[in-house]
Structures are given as structure tokens and as C-alpha cells.
Amino acid sequence: MGMYVAVRGWLEVDHKQREQVEQTVAAYGRDGYAGGWAFPVKPFxxxxxxxxxxxxxxxxxxxxRDLVAELARLAPVDEDLDMPAGFFLLSYExxxxxxxxxxxxxxxxxxxxAELRWFAERP
Structure with missing residues (x-):
């Protein structure tokens, strides 16, 4: 059966990068975990x-991790030259x-x- 890891997190990207993010996620979707991604229905x-x-x-x-690293390298799309930013917490069994x-x-x-490690602790 194997061990599981609870993964939760987010990326901040430019709206112009949405299609590229969706395509990159879909390309990695073969492992069945792409369904965990959520995109706002009505961005603002x-x-x-x-x-x-x-x-x-x-x-x-x-x-x-390879997928998230690839998303982290998305090229900036505006004059601010902002690259994706984000945070993911992984809690192992x-x-x-x-x-x-x-x-x-x-x-x-x-x-x-340290203040987030309690997510992985079992009573």
C-alpha cells in the first residue's frame, strides 16, 4: 500500500500565466494527483x-516536486519581472x-x- 504524504500549499503567479500553469499541471497529470490543484473560478x-x-x-x-520546481521557473510576463512565489507544507506519515x-x-x-510541524504529529 505504501506511505502517504499530506501536501498542501499555493503558488502566486500572474493571471497571464494561468494557461501555462494549467498546461504544465496537465502534463504531470499522469500520476493521478493533478486533481488536487484548484484554480479560482472567478479571479480578481x-x-x-x-x-x-x-x-x-x-x-x-x-x-x-519536479512539477512544482518547473512552475517555480516560469518566466516573468510583465515589467516587474516577478517570478512565481509560494509555500508548500508536506506532512509524512x-x-x-x-x-x-x-x-x-x-x-x-x-x-x-517548528510552528507548523504539529500537522504531522499523531496523538
């Missing part, structure tokens, strides 16, 4: 927030948590901040 203001929430097999984390911070075209993986 200037930032598009794209969310993810789902429990994925531990063996699929590397592929999911082994009662450990890691986090991915997305900024400046990179995915930075670290232990989850």
Missing part, C-alpha cells in the same frame, strides 16, 4: 493564487514535516518551521 485583482491540497503516495513526492518555499525561480526544501 492582480495576483492569481493557485492552490494544492491532497494526500499523495510517498513514492510520488519526487515527481510532484512518519511524523515528519518538510516545507518547500518557492521564490526567485527556485524550490527551496527545508524542515518545516
Amino acid at each position: 485583482n492582480w495576483t492569481l493564487y493557485v492552490f494544492y491540497g491532497g494526500d499523495i503516495r510517498e513514492s510520488a513526492v519526487a515527481s510532484f 512518519r511524523q515528519q514535516s518538510t516545507s518547500w518555499t518557492i521564490r526567485d525561480g527556485q524550490l527551496i526544501e527545508t524542515l518545516a518551521p
Whole structure:
């Protein structure tokens, strides 16, 4: 059966990048976890927030990380040169948590901040 990892997080991108984000997610959709992505039905203001929430097999984390890293590298589309930014929290069944911070075209993986580690703790 395997171990599972609870993944939740978001990316901030420009509205002009929505189609590219959707296409990139669809290209990785072969593993069955693409259904965890949520796009606003009626976007507003200037930032598009794209969310993810789902429990994925531990063996699929590397592929999911590749997807998020690819999204982090999306080229800027306006004069501000803003790249995607975001945060993901991963809680493993082994009662450990890691986090991915997305900024400046990179995915930075670290232990989850102490104040968020309780997500992985079992009573």
C-alpha cells in the first residue's frame, strides 16, 4: 500500500500565466494527483493564487516536486519581472514535516518551521 504524504500549499503567479500553469499541471497529470490543484473560478485583482491540497503516495513526492520546481521557473510576463512565489507544507506519515518555499525561480526544501510541524504529529 505504501506511505502517504499530506501536501498542501499555493503558488502566486500572474493571471497571464494561468494557461501555462494549467498546461504544465496537465502534463504531470499522469500520476493521478493533478486533481488536487484548484484554480479560482472567478479571479480578481492582480495576483492569481493557485492552490494544492491532497494526500499523495510517498513514492510520488519526487515527481510532484519536479512539477512544482518547473512552475517555480516560469518566466516573468510583465515589467516587474516577478517570478512565481509560494509555500508548500508536506506532512509524512512518519511524523515528519518538510516545507518547500518557492521564490526567485527556485524550490527551496527545508524542515518545516517548528510552528507548523504539529500537522504531522499523531496523538
